[in-house]
Amino acid sequence: MLGRTAATPVNGHSANNNPNQLALPVNLPPGQQSEASIVHQHIQEISNKRISTLDYLRKAHEGRVYWFNTLLFDKSDLARMPYFDSRRLARRATNHLFLGLSLPSVIDVGSCTPLEFLRSLNILLSEYDAFQQLHAEHGSASSSLSRARLPQMFRRSAPGSKVRRTSNAAEVGYPHDGGDGGGANGTHNNSETTAGSTLGGGGGGGGGNGAAAGSAAATASAISLAASETELLPGEEYTHLLTPSIPFEPDYFETFATLCDVLIDTYQRLLTLVPTPRECAGNGVAELFTKADGKLRKIIIQGTVKEFEDASRQGVKTEVANVAKVVLGGLIST
Structure with missing residues (x-):
């Protein structure tokens, strides 16, 4: 009777599969209870903050909101930014497309527990970061391996040679x-x-x-x-990252908006896996979440926010200068 009472299902999954999880709801010390509550609260706050940020970035790219109540950027304004030249946009859109295609397999498959979900997500983000370094937006990469091999990707293959594709x-x-x-x-x-x-x-x-x-x-x-x-280099293999060859250049703005939706679903999926503090106690969830969130912030959020901040700062300076000309012109004329 006591064993049946303790084996309470968590999120529809029986706790009998994990003996350590079986004792958490009953025998968790007060110190671990407070630690689990802190971790759970941290995951909830950061996930909700990331969801709001991604939704805001998506609306900013679509020209639906003023960037922090300063300037409204439409596609023509974004196209004039130094960061948004055509070649970089094509490369970035392709990278975002690959990440968006790969995330659903992590969200929907093999993620019955928070630990499995975060492990798979960390592997995918590490692979995506490595792929970005080998296939950089500028046509060059920071690693010595990519500097040695990346120029070969742009050469036409010799007669009779075979090209390796995903x-x-x-x-x-x-x-x-x-x-x-x-x-x-x-x-x-x-x-x-x-x-x-x-x-x-x-x-x-x-x-x-x-x-x-x-x-x-x-x-x-x-x-x-x-x-x-998107041809992979010799020895370049990925477990979760999908890198199919595509016969067209994806639209950057549509791809970024869709990627934001998928990332929002990723954070929402994590929130459903940790509804209570007991799922966050003593099993490495806090560390894995910090790593995954840091990678997402570095790969997607920080770069995009910096580009908008630089453009908005320059735009505000231009607007203030125009207003100053009007005001000073009126004073001088009088």
């Missing part, structure tokens, strides 16, 4: 009807196939024409940007 989505849309026996080249990558079909076909049959191939590669450079830069 997934060949473009091969599904473009049948190999004459590309496999295409003249002297024999084997060609997906970007050349896309370029050949864009220029009226014949990309596979004209393998011996170097000038035509160069023109095709130049025409398809914008289309194949995302696909060419």
Whole structure:
């Protein structure tokens, strides 16, 4: 009878699977109770703060709110920011898309306990951070490994060479009807196939024409940007991060808004996994949450907030200067 009373289900999951968790509701010392309450309160406060911040950033990107009651940024204003040049936006949108595609697997699969959820989330964020360093927005990376290998990603493959990709989505849309026996080249990558079909076909049959191939590669450079830069380097493997090859450049603003929604769902999922302090007691939840939240703040929030702060500060200076001209002009004229 006592064992049945103690084995109270937590969030629909029986506590019999974890003997340590079985004793928490009954035999938790007062000191651990207060510590668990502090951790639970900390998770609740930080998660709600992050949810509000992400929602605010999403609205700011959509031009729906004034940035801290100072300036209203629309897409044209954002496009004029020095941080938002086209190439950086394309790279950043692709990175955000990969993170947004990978998060649902962590949220919905294998996250029956807070510990499992936070472990998977930390692994995913570590992989995403490593991917960003190897595939940087500026076309260069900080690590020596990426500096040595990243330039090879932008070279056209030699005739007969094979390109390693995470997934060949473009091969599904473009049948190999004459590309496999295409003249002297024999084997060609997906970007050349896309370029050949864009220029009226014949990309596979004209393998011996170097000038035509160069023109095709130049025409398809914008289309194949995302696909060419998401090729993984030798030995670059991920457990939770999905990096499919995409045949288009995702829109940055739509991708960022969707990523904010997914991150909000991530924090909300965590809140549902820790409804009471006993789920936060003595099992490493506090440490894992601090690490995951720090990575999310570093990867997503800090950079975006800094860009908006710099732009709003410059915009306010410009507005004040314009007002000063009007006021001083009136005083001088009188």
